[in-house]
Amino acid sequence: MKKAATESDWGKEEERPFVLRLYVAGSSPNSVRAITNLKAICEKYLEGNYELEIIDVHQQVQKAGDRQLIALPMLLKESPGMERRLIGDMSDTKKVLKGLGIKETGV
Incomplete structure (x- = not known):
C-alpha cells in the first residue's frame, strides 16, 4: 500500500x-x-487522519449559503494549511492529492 507525505512532513505544518x-x-x-x-x-492516503463532512446543498441550504459555491460537487479543504477548493467527481486521484497538498510516495 502507498503512503502519503503531508505538508507536515515537509516542515510546513504541524501534524493535524x-x-x-x-x-x-x-x-x-x-x-x-x-x-x-x-x-x-x-482512507488510502490519510489513514483516518481526516474529518470529512458531506453537505447536500438541497437539504442543508444554511451550510451552503455562506460559501461561494461555483459548481458542484466541490471539495473544500479547510486545514491544514491554506484553504483549497476542488471541483468535480474526484476521479483524478493525482489531482485530488495535489489539491490537498499531499505528496504521494512509494511504499
Whole structure:
C-alpha cells in the first residue's frame, strides 16, 4: 500500500487532521461518484487522519449559503494549511492529492 507525505512532513505544518467539506447536489451521479472517490482517497492516503463532512446543498441550504459555491460537487479543504477548493467527481486521484497538498510516495 502507498503512503502519503503531508505538508507536515515537509516542515510546513504541524501534524493535524485534514478538515474537508464536500458539497454535493443530492444523489446525482457526479455527487455519488465524488463521495465514493473521495472516501477511498481519504482512507488510502490519510489513514483516518481526516474529518470529512458531506453537505447536500438541497437539504442543508444554511451550510451552503455562506460559501461561494461555483459548481458542484466541490471539495473544500479547510486545514491544514491554506484553504483549497476542488471541483468535480474526484476521479483524478493525482489531482485530488495535489489539491490537498499531499505528496504521494512509494511504499
